[in-house]
Amino acid sequence: MPVPSATDASASAPPPPAAGPAAAPTTPVTGWGRTAPTSARLLRPGSYEEAVAAVRGCGARGVVARGLGRAYGDAAQNAGGTVLDMTGLDRIHEIDAVNGLVACDAGVSLHRLMQVLLPLGWFVPVTPGTRYVTVGGAIGADIHGKNHHVSGSFSRHVTALELLTGDGETRLVTPEDDPELFRATAGGMGLTGVILAATIRLLPVATSLMTVDTERAADLDDLMDRLTATDHRYRYSVAWIDLLARGAATGRAVLTRGDHAPLEALPAAGRGARARRDPLAFRPLRLPAAPRHLPGGLLGRTSVGLFNELWFRKAPRERRGQLQKLTSFFHPLDGLPEWNRIYGPGGFVQYQFAVGYGEQEAVRRIVGRLSAHRCPSFLAVLKRFGEGDPGWLSFPVPGWTLALDIPAALPGLDALLDELDEEVAAAGGRVYLAKDSRLRPELVRAMYPRLDDFRELRARYDPRGVLTSDLARRLAL
Numbered sequence: 001m002p003v004p005s006a007t008d009a010s011a012s013a014p015p016p017p018a019a020g021p022a023a024a025p026t027t028p029v030t031g032w033g034r035t036a037p038t039s040a041r042l043l044r045p046g047s048y049e050e051a052v053a054a055v056r057g058c059g060a061r062g063v064v065a066r067g068l069g070r071a072y073g074d075a076a077q078n079a080g081g082t083v084l085d086m087t088g089l090d091r092i093h094e095i096d097a098v099n100g101l102v103a104c105d106a107g108v109s110l111h112r113l114m115q116v117l118l119p120l121g122w123f124v125p126v127t128p129g130t131r132y133v134t135v136g137g138a139i140g141a142d143i144h145g146k147n148h149h150v151s152g153s154f155s156r157h158v159t160a161l162e163l164l165t166g167d168g169e170t171r172l173v174t175p176e177d178d179p180e181l182f183r184a185t186a187g188g189m190g191l192t193g194v195i196l197a198a199t200i201r202l203l204p205v206a207t208s209l210m211t212v213d214t215e216r217a218a219d220l221d222d223l224m225d226r227l228t229a230t231d232h233r234y235r236y237s238v239a240w241i242d243l244l245a246r247g248a249a250t251g252r253a254v255l256t257r258g259d260h261a262p263l264e265a266l267p268a269a270g271r272g273a274r275a276r277r278d279p280l281a282f283r284p285l286r287l288p289a290a291p292r293h294l295p296g297g298l299l300g301r302t303s304v305g306l307f308n309e310l311w312f313r314k315a316p317r318e319r320r321g322q323l324q325k326l327t328s329f330f331h332p333l334d335g336l337p338e339w340n341r342i343y344g345p346g347g348f349v350q351y352q353f354a355v356g357y358g359e360q361e362a363v364r365r366i367v368g369r370l371s372a373h374r375c376p377s378f379l380a381v382l383k384r385f386g387e388g389d390p391g392w393l394s395f396p397v398p399g400w401t402l403a404l405d406i407p408a409a410l411p412g413l414d415a416l417l418d419e420l421d422e423e424v425a426a427a428g429g430r431v432y433l434a435k436d437s438r439l440r441p442e443l444v445r446a447m448y449p450r451l452d453d454f455r456e457l458r459a460r461y462d463p464r465g466v467l468t469s470d471l472a473r474r475l476a477l
Contacts, residue, residue: 029083032340033072034347035408036437038079038470044088048162048170048196051084055194055466056168058082062468065194067134068109071141072350073437074470075189081468084194086136092116093197100202101159106136106195111284111334118282118326122202123260125157131331136195141434142187142394146236146258146330149386153396155186156389157201163193166462170196175390184457186391189433191458191467191477205260207279210236210329212258215318220251220367223382224360224400227255231384235259236329241380242308243370243404244301251367253382254315258329265323272323284327289337296344299407304376311378333379343407349437351417352403354385354396355429362427363400366420370404373416380404392450393477395432403435414438433471441475451477 026039040061045051055063061081068087069076076083089107096102097120102113110124111131117123128143137143138154139161151157160174163185171193175182185192213234217223223239231237234257241253266276275281333339340348355362363382370377381403385396406413421443424431430447431439445451454477458467471477 026080029066029077030347031073031076031437032070033349033408033437034340034343034345035349036074036077036470038074038077040078040081040083042083042085044085046088048089048164051086051089051164051194051196052168052170054082054084055164055166058466062466063194064467064469064472065106065136065140065190067107067137068132070130070133070137072435073433074474075141075434075436076137077470078468079470079473086134086194089196095120097122100204101199102202103197103199104135105197106134106139108135109133110135110138114326115282117202118205118208119280121204121206121280123205123326125201125203126151126154127330129331130334131327132334135198135200136190139186139195139198140188140190142389142391142396143434144385144396146238146383148396149231149237149384150235151203152387153187153389153391153394155182155391155394158186159199159201161185161198162196164196165193166464166466179390180457181461183390184392184454186389187394187433188391188454189393189471189477190469191472192461193467203260205280206263207261207266207275208282208326209261209266209275209279210258210324210326211261211265212256212322212324212329213320214316214322215255216312216315217251217253217255219249220253220364223251223253223255224363227382227384230257233257237383239382240311241367241382241402242312243367243375243377243380244305244308245312246371250371251364252312254312256329258324260326261323265321275323282327283325284331285325285335287336290339290341292338292341294341294344296346296407296409298342298344299376299378301374301376304378307378343405346407346409348405349408349413349417350403350405350435351420352395352401352432352435353420353424353429354399354401354432355424355427356397356399359399359427359429362423362429363402366402366423369416369420369423373412375404375406375410375416377404377406392454393433393448395430395434397430399429403432433475436471436475439475444475444477
């Protein structure tokens with residue numbers, strides 16, 4: 001089946017590095033939060049053979065793969081070593097439009113898959129808050145989305161992958177034939193090998209629009225009650241929380257749930273008739289990129305407090321069945337390229353934790369502490385996770401998850417987050433490694449009980465420790 005050419009799938013990637021020899025100069029590399037930069041040799045293989053040569057010749061400081069740079073912390077950095085920019089491997093090999101399967105290189109972005117697959121009536125099974133992540137990154141971080149309570153994480157929909165392990169060998173790994181290596185790789189932060197390609201099972205859709213219900217929740221208890229009572233009615237569900245609200249309004253929120261719109265939901269005449277004529281069109285809005293140099297402090301307590309107040313009040317108390325573009329529902333921030341620059345040169349920390357059902361009191365305490373600290377987060381979301389995923393280091397556990405952005409320069413932030421880590425660990429929960437840049441290593445074992453199995457498998461497949469990263473060294477993964 002012919003596949004259209006890629007256009008803008010590489011947005012937000014680092015500048016194209018020199019391909020080829022190990023003598024490439026070092027380049028500063030950061031995560032999406034723009035904190036804790038380190039330098040590495042950045043290579044961009046254009047073939048599997050070049051990727052194999054790069055792994056075999058990476059040197060003593062090892063190598064890690066990198067996609068479009070949307071991991072917030074230091075997972076795709078490797079100080080003094082080699083970083084493989086996988087966006088050069090971006091071929092879609094085969095589409096089975098009857099059974100809903102796609103086989104592609106690891107460097108293909110979800111944006112690119114949507115461009116190609118939506119006109120055929122298929123959608124990616126799981127998407128996070130941005131479509132500018134690669135397939136390899138989606139597996140390595142075992143990403144989740146607003147549909148985890150229904151569909152689980154991304155790797156649950158991967159039927160096979162090609163993995164370049166630390167010994168320079170390429171292995172075909174499936175959940176059935178090599179379950180241990182598959183489960184260690186799903187959410188394994190790129191430390192079991194370089195993912196070269198994957199086959200993914202897709203979700204059928206009739207249109208590229210969503211039917212969306214929106215309602216306000218007066219406080220955190222109201223929000224959690226609403227989520228618990230009605231999540232099962234929707235494929236997608238998420239709540240934005242005002243973390244600056246205090247007192248009786250602590251945890252007030254806007255709850256948004258949706259499903260893929262059926263064709264009959266689209267108007268046959270009038271203003272929306274265009275969508276009915278081309279129901280699977282993919283037309284994302286894209287504004288000019290945020291300026292490269294912005295001062296710090298734009299997102300302080302005053303400005304974020306004003307934003308939160310306006311955002312809460314402009315939301316309808318209750319609205320049913322609104323039609324929204326798929327990109328507006330899933331990826332509103334992708335409309336502003338390089339939006340991470342609005343935090344200024346100091347960057348930001350994204351903190352995400354999960355605790356199990358029955359630990360609602362831990363969520364209440366943490367939201368209360370964030371509110372009392374006056375954390376200026378304009379992006380704070382609460383979701384419910386469904387069944388846990390098979391990946392040994394996969395983040396989701398059945399329960400509650402809260403994610404928030406915070407300016408890195410906020411006074412007292414390190415101590416506050418250390419306290420939250422302790423609270424999460426005491427509740428049997430965990431912090432998301434794909435977003436982390438500061439967790440203390442002694443807490444990781446408690447948060448991820450299969451960590452010893454993961455380490456043993458890494459030693460078995462990569463005895464020289466070729467696959468490594470700043471995250472791996474910091475947390476002794």
